[in-house]
Amino acid sequence: MPFTPQDFRSQLQLDGARPNLFEVSFVFPLVPGISNTLASQKTSIFCKAAQLPGSTINPVIQHYFGRELKFAGNRVFSEWTVTIVNDEDFIIRNAFERWSNAMNSHVGNLRNPSMISGDGGYQVDADVWQYGKAGDKIKNYKFIGMFPIDISPIELDWGANDTIEEFAVTLAYQWWESNTTERTTAQN
Secondary structure, three states: OOOOHHHHHHHOOOOOOOOOOEEEEEOOOOOOOOOHHHHHHHHHHHEEEOOOOOOEEEEEEEEEOOEEEEEEEEEEOOOEEEEEEOOOOOHHHHHHHHHHHHHOOOOOOOOOHHHOOOOOOOOEEEEEEEEOOOOOEEEEEEEEEEEEEEEOOOOOOOOOOOOOOEEEEEEEOOEEEEOOOOOOOOOO
8 A cells, every 4th residue: 555544644734724714804895885894894704605716727729730739828717706694684785785786787787986986996805814723824815806796696485494594696806816926916
């Protein structure tokens, strides 16, 4: 046998990173009707699922004498999805709905002027922190220029007893940086 369980255990010296030790933080943009400070605070507490982002570089394919040659192309950044626990005050849900509506209103197909001005307007930066079992921050990803592109429905059901509502929000962003990549923005 090429290795033993003891070999694996001896290499996993810190008992492995745990997917349930994380925090998401961002500040909602200034939109009329959004209590952005309270919504941001509650999001850090009620964001129950997220992801550490992946990394994709698309290949550039060039055909040459019947062969397919691949070269490194441009990096693409997939959308990021978070799952939020919904409280009866709907503060987080309302903040996402107002943010989305300010980017493109439901009826008028218009952008709120507050979403045009300022640094990024409707775009904000966000962080996801991975914690170690001792409570220390061990990994950080910063999403640059993030905004919501999909707010999922909340399923209502007479048979859904003893549960709390949840909804997902899918966000687009320009790029991500981590504490192990070169940062072009201010470091936290």
